[in-house]
Amino acid sequence: MMQNGSTKDDNWQIKSSQAALATSATARWMASAKKSKSTDESVPSKSTITLSIGELLPPTEARAAIVDAIQESSAHGYAISYGNSITRQAVAEFLSDSNLKFTIDDIIMTSGCNQAIETCFTCLADPGDNILIPRSSFSLFDSLCAAGHIEPRFYNLRPDKGWEIDFEDLKKKHRRANTSCSHQQSIKSMWHYEIYAGMTFEGVKFHATATLSERVPVLTCGGISKLFCCPGWRCGWIAIHDPMNYLFDSVRPCLFDLSVRLLGPNSIIQAALPRILNETPKIYFKDYMAYVQKNAELMFDILSQAQPTIEPHKSQGALYMLIRINPDQFDGTIENEIDFAKKLMDEQAVSCVPCTSFGISNYCRLVTVAPFENVRDACERIVEFCHKYQKKSNGHTHNNNNTE
């Protein structure tokens, strides 16, 4: 608002930096993809179904640990920028097992997993470098690449094989990277986003990437947000696995030094973290994953009724599932996953995230951790939506009462 009578000088209109505009473009796209296309015209009569991790509570033990930590005088002052010793020691023990050992010197605490990822990007890549990224991945990678003038080189995963790496494609991208890029270092180390570490369904085993590497350094970006249902707490870490000491001279010390830019996670959470990690009973995780698995199975069953317009993929863990959108099975109304997500929000007030922002087309992502009733209602609305717009062939029409 103009607050005084001075004349506005249009030469003063101030532009944002290129890096800011690049981040902004990605953020805008994400936000618009989640929103209704035409909120004014077609406000859905149905109430919006929120699918969000926020509905579940962190473990009782974790909340009690925080209440106690608040009483400690040491929990309020500046933490060490890369994390306090008791905190890092607790994380090192939490991540270690018979196959993989971390010490306190391998752990850098961060303000959520996002800071961990940004720190790894900043530390490893100069402008003009490239980074191999699987699709689908995480939209933050795009933002950071754009802001840092780093070229993302996407390699494919195989939806038909449970999203395992398409090694032929990876080799191709890797080879190109070796020959066409002036800085090859970015393909000599790996950072890995393991915020869903250990969150697998019954009968599925999780393998930390670091356990698979005897030579290649692996920087694992993790945190407590998903496993302890507390994404708002912003407590993450980088765990350095470097069996051959390839990071010893330069990258390892720089990762620690970069922590001065943000000074890490909240000090109360740091003080409470040893108890959060050690005292949360195993049954919490078991019940939690059983709850998510039950949701995921229900969602798969309901959404299967909408085939062939969409194809749900069975989740093996984590807190979401992917559904494939088949535009050629729709009546022409749905051209791609963005169309699907927008129209679904417009008409059925159900939000799902088009995976365009994760690097793949024709897929949408649905959160599996919301309350059972929300999940069920959301999926039933999706089926209704798909049947309404399904391509009519051989005189056969779908409607709500005619599911196959």
Next chain:
Amino acid sequence: MMQNGSTKDDNWQIKSSQAALATSATARWMASAKKSKSTDESVPSKSTITLSIGELLPPTEARAAIVDAIQESSAHGYAISYGNSITRQAVAEFLSDSNLKFTIDDIIMTSGCNQAIETCFTCLADPGDNILIPRSSFSLFDSLCAAGHIEPRFYNLRPDKGWEIDFEDLKKKHRRANTSCSHQQSIKSMWHYEIYAGMTFEGVKFHATATLSERVPVLTCGGISKLFCCPGWRCGWIAIHDPMNYLFDSVRPCLFDLSVRLLGPNSIIQAALPRILNETPKIYFKDYMAYVQKNAELMFDILSQAQPTIEPHKSQGALYMLIRINPDQFDGTIENEIDFAKKLMDEQAVSCVPCTSFGISNYCRLVTVAPFENVRDACERIVEFCHKYQKKSNGHTHNNNNTE
């Protein structure tokens, strides 16, 4: 550590990025300046005196607000990336007075003031741009300039006039910036670091920079860390003052969008913030600043005994004081402020920060918020140290029992 028998390939030694190395260099310098030069040889026999804000506790009301917030289910999920509405509304009201109005749409919550500063840097400056920075300032600015290939242009403050701006020098630097830089935008807006807002001693009035500007946009970076004695909580903000709407099209939306990179401060603190800001009684701040003022006056009195080797500057607020180091008054042992700080730590186990890292030479910074006894003992040791190394002239020698 080598964990298996594979041969190490030295071609794999991985280098950090230029940005990381630049940040690292600044961080290293800061750390080394605070440490003893020769810890192995001359371990001081005295116990180290810690001068740190961590000794004081946040207000009782603030800690109670957090305990209550933990019980709320809404305090654990993802916050809105630029801050939850109740939080931003509370900050807008907290910063507003009869001269200055902020609305919820002017506030972006950040992970401490550091994220606020980094966001402003990222948003306003492209590589090759320049930023006018007062000396002394804050070492993070150097790191961010180095990492972002932004040229810092330092202008002087006047120690003889209570550190007011040297306007002649500022004009000179400003003019040069106008003509020699291809992007002039960075000199058309201001961001201001006001983490010590309102923290003045009795009889001294604080003026927020934004109140002084009727045209020029001001981005104020602030937070609760200093005023509420909780630097570890990492809760900061950017407050946008833009009376002519010069930031409306580009900078303002980009500042909000950049928040997706880190997702803001801890959600429990956000939930508690309205009560922290509104329910902390005025007497808390009054007692707190009276305590700091008493310390600062005591420090000034004791340190004055070491003149002319050093000259303490009377503080008017904040949580530290500056002392000028006069190398020509020493016996040749102390060449500059870095020498002074290192030898002081070596011999007297007292830490003070050389202001080299804040952009000025021949000054050191001492924290005024530590417990009274620590502050007193630290200053007495400094006086002892200065007398020991004072230049001997006219047969007059200083020692512990001969203070002037």
